[in-house]
Amino acid sequence: MSLNRRSFLAGLAAAPAALSLTHCARPEARRPNILLAISDDQSWAHASIYNDPIVKTPAFDRVARGGVLFHNAVAASPGCAPSRAALLTGRPHWQLREGGTHASFFPRQLQVYPEMLEKAGYHVGLTGKGGGPANFEGSGWPHNPAGKGYTARKLAQPIEGISNLDYAANFEDFLKEKPAGAPFCFWYGAQEPHRAFKKGIGKEAGKRTEDVKVPPFLPDCDEVRADILDYYQEIEHFDTHLGRMLDMLEAAGELDNTLVLVTSDNGMAFPRAKATMYEYGIHMPLAVMWPAQCPKGREVQDPVGFTDFAPTFLEAAGVPVPADITGRSLLPILRSEKSGTVDPTRTFAIAGRERHSHSRFDNLGYPARALRTPTHLYIRNFAPDRWPAGDPDGYHDIDDCPTKSYMLENRDDPAVKQVFDLTFGKIPAEQLFDIVADPYCLKNLAEDPAHSEQKTRLAAELETTLRAQQDPRVLGSGDVFESYPRHSPMRPQLGGFAQRGAYNPTYQK
Ligand SMILES: [Ca+2]
Numbered sequence: 001m002s003l004n005r006r007s008f009l010a011g012l013a014a015a016p017a018a019l020s021l022t023h024c025a026r027p028e029a030r031r032p033n034i035l036l037a038i039s040d041d042q043s044w045a046h047a048s049i050y051n052d053p054i055v056k057t058p059a060f061d062r063v064a065r066g067g068v069l070f071h072n073a074v075a076a077s078p079g080c081a082p083s084r085a086a087l088l089t090g091r092p093h094w095q096l097r098e099g100g101t102h103a104s105f106f107p108r109q110l111q112v113y114p115e116m117l118e119k120a121g122y123h124v125g126l127t128g129k130g131g132g133p134a135n136f137e138g139s140g141w142p143h144n145p146a147g148k149g150y151t152a153r154k155l156a157q158p159i160e161g162i163s164n165l166d167y168a169a170n171f172e173d174f175l176k177e178k179p180a181g182a183p184f185c186f187w188y189g190a191q192e193p194h195r196a197f198k199k200g201i202g203k204e205a206g207k208r209t210e211d212v213k214v215p216p217f218l219p220d221c222d223e224v225r226a227d228i229l230d231y232y233q234e235i236e237h238f239d240t241h242l243g244r245m246l247d248m249l250e251a252a253g254e255l256d257n258t259l260v261l262v263t264s265d266n267g268m269a270f271p272r273a274k275a276t277m278y279e280y281g282i283h284m285p286l287a288v289m290w291p292a293q294c295p296k297g298r299e300v301q302d303p304v305g306f307t308d309f310a311p312t313f314l315e316a317a318g319v320p321v322p323a324d325i326t327g328r329s330l331l332p333i334l335r336s337e338k339s340g341t342v343d344p345t346r347t348f349a350i351a352g353r354e355r356h357s358h359s360r361f362d363n364l365g366y367p368a369r370a371l372r373t374p375t376h377l378y379i380r381n382f383a384p385d386r387w388p389a390g391d392p393d394g395y396h397d398i399d400d401c402p403t404k405s406y407m408l409e410n411r412d413d414p415a416v417k418q419v420f421d422l423t424f425g426k427i428p429a430e431q432l433f434d435i436v437a438d439p440y441c442l443k444n445l446a447e448d449p450a451h452s453e454q455k456t457r458l459a460a461e462l463e464t465t466l467r468a469q470q471d472p473r474v475l476g477s478g479d480v481f482e483s484y485p486r487h488s489p490m491r492p493q494l495g496g497f498a499q500r501g502a503y504n505p506t507y508q509k
Contacts, residue, residue, distance in 0.1 A: 032290060033258040034117065034185040034313050035245065038087075039238040040080065040129055040194040041274055042264035044073065044283040046235055054211050055232040059243035060287055063262050067289025068334060069299045074349035074372045075266050076306040078274055078281035079356045083265040083306060084131045088112040088145055090310030090325035094352060094471040094481075101481065102356050103133045103488035104501075108140035111322055113310040114147045117185045120319045123178040125150050127170040128163060129189035135487040146187040150174045160198035161230075162237055163191040168244035175248065185313070188245065193234030195269045195399045202229025205236075215280065217272040217423065217440050218403060219416045227402045231268060259290040259316050261309060269399040271407060272423040275356045276388065277370040277379045278441035279433075282351045290316070294334040301341050301374050302333060305349035326469060341374075348373045348458075350465060352473070354481040355501075358490045359390030359397040363500045364482055366397065367473055371462040377441065378458035379431040382473060389424050393493060398423075430455065 046052050049061040049069060076086030081102040082093035089110055093100025099107050112131070118124040130146030143149060153169035155162075167188055178184050203209070209225035218224050242262065249255040263286045267273040273280035286304070289296065293316075307327030314321045315329040333342045348371050355365030367382040381388070390397035398404050407424070410416040422442065430446040432455045445451040466474040472481065486501040 030257055031183045031317050032292070033183050033249075033254060034122075034317070035188065035249070035258055035260045036186070036309070037188040037190075037242045037245070037260070037262040039190045039192060039235065039264040041266060041269045042193055042235055042285060043267040043273055043280045044285050046232065046268070047285045049287075050285065053213065054207060054229070055235050057235065057239040059239045059246055060262050060285065062243070062246060063260050063289045064287035066291055066296050067260070067287065067294050067298070070286035070288070070304060071299060071301050072303040072349070072372070072374050073263060073284040073286035074303060074305050074351050075264075075282045075284050076351055077353050078266045078276055078351070079353060080265050081132055081134055082353070086306045087265075087309050088114070088131050090307050090321075090327045092307060092326060092350070092352065092469055092471070094473060095326075095469060098484045099134070101354065101484045103486050104135065104484040105139040106131065106134040106136050106141065106145065110145070112145040113313050114145065114185055114187065116314060116319055117317055120317060121182055122317065123182045123184040124148065124186075125174040125184070126187040126189065127151065127167050127174070128165055129191050130187055133488060138487070146189065147185070159201070159237075161196050161201065162198070162234065167241040168248070171245050172248060175252070183317070188242065190238035190241065192237045193231050193268070195401055197227070197230035197234060199230065199402070200226065202226065202231075202233040205233050207232060215440050217280070217419055217442060218270060219407060219410070219419060221406065223406045224403045227270070255291065257292045259288070259313065261288045262286070269401060270403050271389070271398050272441070274399065275353070275397045277351065277353065277368050279377065279435055279439050282370065282372070288330065288334060290334060295337045298339040300333055300339060302343055302346040303349040303372060303374060304330060304333075304346065305351070348461065350462065355486070357390070357396050358486065358488070358494060359394070360386060361391055361494060363486060363490065363494070363502070367478055367481065369462060369466060369471070369473065371458050371465070373458070375434065375436050376454065376458060377433045377435050378455065378462060380459065380462060381427060381429050381431070382478060384427060384429045388427050391494065394491070395424055396491065430459070432458070
């Protein structure tokens with residue numbers, strides 16, 4: 001025992017009054033700050049601590065090492081707006097009416113965790129991309145439900161394809177406005193690695209195409225490898241600003257009592273990833289730390305979902321969790337000392353999708369739901385007659401990009417045709433993947449007799465859960481998802497005069 005510690009303890013023994021003061025001032029007795037850092041369109045595998053050989057994510061890794069690295073985090077949806085809506089509300093997007101739909105209204109009466117924390121005395125703010133895209137103003141919100149925006153500080157040298165916001169500097173401005181003694185809740189929403197990328201930005205930074213391990217659902221060629229490098233470069237931009245924010249908090253002595261959660265909203269904007277229910281669409285990077293309260297250096301296999309984040313933040317802040325929140329707080333996992341499976345009652349997480357971009361006749365979506373266990377992914381497609389990647393006049397549910405162009409141009413090349421058909425072609429009503437053996441979701445086991453018992457069990461579990469949550473999609477009224485207004489641009493060549501959800505100012509919110 002050091003002399004300092006011995007004299008400190010001796011001092012406590014001699015002065016009981018000092019002990020009680022010390023007790024009151026314990027860091028864990030204070031409400032924590034909440035920092036959410038969310039990238040845009042990043043698949044789970046792409047952080048250095050997940051063993052990606054190229055991308056460097058020291059800030060993400062720092063949070064993981066200082067707390068918990070999750071191996072089975074599942075986005076609520078493979079698209080921005082529904083996934084972020086579930087994160088904000090703690091509820092699945094099928095319970096949120098227009099609020100769970102891409103680019104629609106976001107009902108003002110929805111309860112979101114940043115506003116609840118603000119009412120409880122938190123200093124709340126946002127930089128970058130919050131909830132949405134959605135028409136928040138038209139829904140009566142004073143600002144994005146993720147918080148009041150901080151946008152004054154810009155990058156000294158803007159980079160093509162990357163937001164001109166200096167996210168970390170805006171966080172600094174936000175901290176300066178924080179009333180003394182108040183905890184904060186901040187949403188850092190990077191607009192990276194959302195497309196478009198500056199072509200060649202990865203190579204310019206010294207990354208090498210020969211080092212890329214191309215997921216086998218994409219053609220392996222230089223064009224795709226270079227596209228992946230550009231994606232990595234944008235992830236690093238997100239991570240750099242997170243690192244600056246962590247350093248600021250550490251310098252201010254605030255890091256120890258800050259609950260930091262780092263994730264993305266949906267998978268990488270490549271074919272068979274974003275806007276699909278496959279692993280690279282819904283499996284997310286996730287690292288969480290709260291040094292004052294949570295044992296560090298752990299890796300957890302429990303499946304967790306985006307509806308779990310809001311109740312985690314509310315519980316940590318001592319704010320009652322509303323009864324309609326379906327997610328479960330992660331605090332028991334975070335406070336545990338265990339690695340591996342911490343809570344054996346967490347056996348699966350669920351995700352779903354409806355309408356994403358305007359990509360099908362009459363503005364139709366691609367309704368699907370999925371149940372993800374630590375070993376299997378079961379997907380139910382409710383309209384298998386539709387094209388999963390969008391109608392063939394553009395396959396617009398896949399973001400335009402060099403990889404997509406390459407696949408379209410070379411679709412008849414035998415080296416491309418198999419992966420092209422797999423992703424751009426129609427798919428059956430049920431899909432089952434063994435994601436331990438097949439993390440790229442290439443082999444559908446749904447019709448394999450050896451897996452029929454497994455499939456039946458997972459299908460029943462999904463159905464039971466969705467019914468309990470009153471999902472219109474399983475209750476026979478799924479058409480409601482096709483009826484909500486869309487505020488983002490519509491493609492005139494799709495649907496002719498019958499554009500469901502075309503903006504209508506008289507629509508009753
Ligand atoms: Ca996104």
